[in-house]
Amino acid sequence: xxxxxxxxxxxxxxxxxxxxxxxxxxxxxxxxxxxxxxxxxxxxxxxxxxxxxxxxxxxxxxxxxxxxxxxxxxxxxxxxxxxxxxxxxxxxxxxxxxxxxxxxxxxxxxxxxxxxxxxxxxxxxxxxxxxxxxxxxxxxxxxxxxxxxxxx
Amino acid sequence: xxxxxxxxxxxxxxxxxxxxxxxxxxxxxxxxxxxxxxxxxxxxxxxxxxxxxxxxxxxxxxxxxxxxxxxxxxxxxxxxxxxxxxxxxxxxxxxxxxxxxxxxxxxxxxxxxxxxxxxxxx
Numbered sequence: 001x002x003x004x005x006x007x008x009x010x011x012x013x014x015x016x017x018x019x020x021x022x023x024x025x026x027x028x029x030x031x032x033x034x035x036x037x038x039x040x041x042x043x044x045x046x047x048x049x050x051x052x053x054x055x056x057x058x059x060x061x062x063x064x065x066x067x068x069x070x071x072x073x074x075x076x077x078x079x080x081x082x083x084x085x086x087x088x089x090x091x092x093x094x095x096x097x098x099x100x101x102x103x104x105x106x107x108x109x110x111x112x113x114x115x116x117x118x119x120x121x122x123x124x125x126x127x128x129x130x131x132x133x134x135x136x137x138x139x140x141x142x143x144x145x146x147x148x149x150x151x152x
Numbered sequence: 153x154x155x156x157x158x159x160x161x162x163x164x165x166x167x168x169x170x171x172x173x174x175x176x177x178x179x180x181x182x183x184x185x186x187x188x189x190x191x192x193x194x195x196x197x198x199x200x201x202x203x204x205x206x207x208x209x210x211x212x213x214x215x216x217x218x219x220x221x222x223x224x225x226x227x228x229x230x231x232x233x234x235x236x237x238x239x240x241x242x243x244x245x246x247x248x249x250x251x252x253x254x255x256x257x258x259x260x261x262x263x264x265x266x267x268x269x270x271x272x273x274x
Contacts, residue, residue, distance in 0.1 A: 022210030029214065039216070040195065046214040047190050107186035107203050107211070116191045 007031065007069040013053060015061045015082065018106070025050040028067045035069060037142050044120040045074050045140050051113040051120075052078040052136055058103050059083060060133065076121075076138045085128040092118065092126075122146060153177050153262050155219050155242055158198060161260055162246040162253055164221060168233050169242025177218050179265045182254040186211040193217065193265050200253050204228040209235045217241065223250045 009031060011024040029046040037045075049065065056063035060082030068075040085091045092114050099109025118124040121138035128134040155173040159166060166173065178196035183189050184203050193199070195216040201208055204226050212220055219242040222228060227245055228236075236243050246253055258264070 018207075021207065022214070025214060026210065043195060043214070043216050050210065050214040051190060106205055106207050107184055107189075108207070110185050110187035112185075112187035112191045116187070119191070 004070050009067040011065045013056045013063040021057045024065050025053050041142050048117045048120045048138050049076055051117045054108055055113050056080045058099055073139055073141045078136045081133040084130040084132055084134055086130050088126055159244055161256055162248055164244040164246040167243040167245055168237050172240055172242050175218055180257055180262050181265050182250050189215055197265055202226055206232050212241055213239045221246055223253050
């Protein structure tokens with residue numbers, strides 16, 4: 001894997017900075033379009049990235065998104081410094097959320113973010129330490145069949 | 153069904169994106185929960201919503217929505233419109249409330265997204 005050429009994109013995120021929420025994922029999406037990745041695959045990468053980006057902005061103090069675009073796959077690494085997740089199994093359940101009301105009023109915090117990231121990616125890994133932060137790693141293969149199932 | 157036909161059906165005002173209203177719509181989703189839009193739509197979905205914040209446009213962008221109808225006469229701000237134009241997303245405003253707007257389109261043959269969505273990952 002070390003010999004592989006990748007396009008690497010890195011972005012910093014600030015907690016509660018809702019005005020720019022989504023800009024990182026938008027930039028990643030545009031680069032993937034320029035590279036010529038299949039549109040249904042880009043959609044899954046963009047949704048995974050956006051859900052993770054929103055989670056950092058909603059819950060954490062700050063975070064980083066690293067996108068590594070290889071010829072055959074995109075890897076997303078999202079690390080944050082924040083409260084962490086006490087019970088990951090519970091957080092992975094659809095409908096479970098600790099988001100505050102003002103976030104719900106924006107249409108988020110419905111407890112769909114983590115399950116949706118897992119659903120859109122081919123590999124999903126989450127590690128979290130309470131009062132330290134959360135790290136999510138996702139891999140989406142560019143020739144995967146999952147996208148066709150998800151986008152119909 | 154294309155966006156122009158939808159505009160006529162909903163007696164909707166076009167806010168921006170006249171050059172893209174010939175585009176075909178695959179299906180439609182009525183939602184105020186952006187999390188649901190991200191989880192349950194597919195490419196070329198028309199989004200009907202009562203939310204007018206900037207995250208609606210970002211959500212539509214990530215989900216490859218084909219256009220957005222704001223229901224019950226709700227009007228997005230200029231910042232929202234500008235981001236929609238940047239993303240080639242036509243925006244409409246209809247006076248119909250959510251239930252009626254969705255009902256009119258469904259009755260005319262525009263289906264929902266559920267049939268093509270595989271919820272549990274596969």
